Amino acid sequence: MNRIRTLTPITLLVGFIIALLAAPMATAQSEEEKLREYVRENSIRLVDQLNEIRELYDSDREAFYEAMDYALGEFVAFRRVAARIMGKYARQASPEERDEFVRAFRRSLYDAYGGAAVSIDSTDFELEVDSVKINPRHEDRATVNLSIITNSGERYGVAYSMYEPDDGKWQVENVIVEGINMGLAFRDRFEQEMQAADGNVSTVIDEWSADVGDIEGLEDAVEQEKNNG
Amino acid sequence: MQRLVFFALGSVATLALLLVTGWLAPPGGSERADAGGHYTLYAEFADAGTLKPGARVALAGVTVGEVADVQLNARGYRAKVRMRIDQSLDHLAIDSVAIIMTAGLVGEQYIEISPGGHPETLSDNDYIEDTQSAMSIETLIRRRIVRPR
Numbered sequence: 011m012n013r014i015r016t017l018t019p020i021t022l023l024v025g026f027i028i029a030l031l032a033a034p035m036a037t038a039q040s041e042e043e044k045l046r047e048y049v050r051e052n053s054i055r056l057v058d059q060l061n062e063i064r065e066l067y068d069s070d071r072e073a074f075y076e077a078m079d080y081a082l083g084e085f086v087a088f089r090r091v092a093a094r095i096m097g098k099y100a101r102q103a104s105p106e107e108r109d110e111f112v113r114a115f116r117r118s119l120y121d122a123y124g125g126a127a128v129s130i131d132s133t134d135f136e137l138e139v140d141s142v143k144i145n146p147r148h149e150d151r152a153t154v155n156l157s158i159i160t161n162s163g164e165r166y167g168v169a170y171s172m173y174e175p176d177d178g179k180w181q182v183e184n185v186i187v188e189g190i191n192m193g194l195a196f197r198d199r200f201e202q203e204m205q206a207a208d209g210n211v212s213t214v215i216d217e218w219s220a221d222v223g224d225i226e227g228l229e230d231a232v233e234q235e236k237n238n239g
Numbered sequence: 240m241q242r243l244v245f246f247a248l249g250s251v252a253t254l255a256l257l258l259v260t261g262w263l264a265p266p267g268g269s270e271r272a273d274a275g276g277h278y279t280l281y282a283e284f285a286d287a288g289t290l291k292p293g294a295r296v297a298l299a300g301v302t303v304g305e306v307a308d309v310q311l312n313a314r315g316y317r318a319k320v321r322m323r324i325d326q327s328l329d330h331l332a333i334d335s336v337a338i339i340m341t342a343g344l345v346g347e348q349y350i351e352i353s354p355g356g357h358p359e360t361l362s363d364n365d366y367i368e369d370t371q372s373a374m375s376i377e378t379l380i381r382r383r384i385v386r387p388r
Binding site for chain 1: 366
């Protein structure tokens with residue numbers, strides 16, 4: 011009886027307002043939880059896939075790159091990463107030059123880090139997703155903080171800047187390792203090379219891809235990224 | 240004649256003093272800028288270092304604004320920096336990066352903006368989402384110390 015009496019219209023109104031206010035919070039939390047799980051699963055999947063293609067690195071480098079491209083293609087927004095690296099010069103580059111830089115950058119990454127990637131064993135480290143924060147100003151952007159803990163006890167802080175395309179899954183668009191903004195580090199390199207090339211974007215892209223041959227599958231991946239926006 | 244010389248010298252000295260102390264600033268200078276020559280941008284950093292209000296905001300080494308205030312965003316434990324940017328710089332791309340830099344080895348800290356190339360631009364009260372925090376020597380040493388070899 012007492013319980014019924016306490017449910018006055020004012021109580022109901024206050025409860026309703028609290029529920030309304032809490033609803034977006036609950037949605038955001040569940041979105042963040044989903045993203046946390048998505049990042050954790052994808053990180054494990056990537057390491058497993060790298061383990062599977064390890065032998066290709068020595069036997070068939072092109073096949074290895076192709077497999078790496080397949081593994082990373084969905085999880086990394088290479089087109090956005092490349093645009094960030096070009097920075098202000100992206101505006102003066104033609105669409106073809108931007109496409110070319112996406113290809114060159116991907117390939118340069120595989121060249122530089124492919125060897126290191128295959129030398130890592132999934133039992134060498136543990137990966138923990140520490141926190142996930144969807145940007146309160148842009149719900150299609152988020153920051154995911156991770157810790158990589160090696161068997162010897164070293165702990166590295168890594169943060170993914172992530173982006174969710176309208177019609178796709180969350181993708182990594184920047185990585186911050188131990189406080190160092192990797193996208194910015196690559197942008198600095200692009201800037202330096204632009205100065206050395208007297209501001210010629212085409213030259214910089216050509217030189218970036220100087221050691222880069224053709225790779226089957228990259229064309230398709232770039233095309234797919236273009237379609238994803 | 241001597242009086243005239245003293246008068247002239249005195250006038251020149253007074254004018255110079257007024258100019259130096261800012262009493263005779265050119266009309267419309269900083270006053271006009273304050274009235275509408277700036278817009279506001281925000282950036283959040285994991286570590287703002289010793290960045291202070293009044294610190295300069297630069298692009299390509301050229302001052303384009305100043306830090307209005309530095310506050311703690313208590314919800315995310317991040318430093319929230321408010322910047323006043325010259326209105327003439329109204330085409331900064333949304334993928335620009337705000338970087339806390341140090342002038343020289345031990346100089347004051349300031350913000351350098353690395354402009355992006357995205358077609359969308361930042362406007363009043365927007366955030367520069369991509370940032371690089373201050374890197375202090377102490378932090379780097381601390382990170383090495385806590386790591387087992």
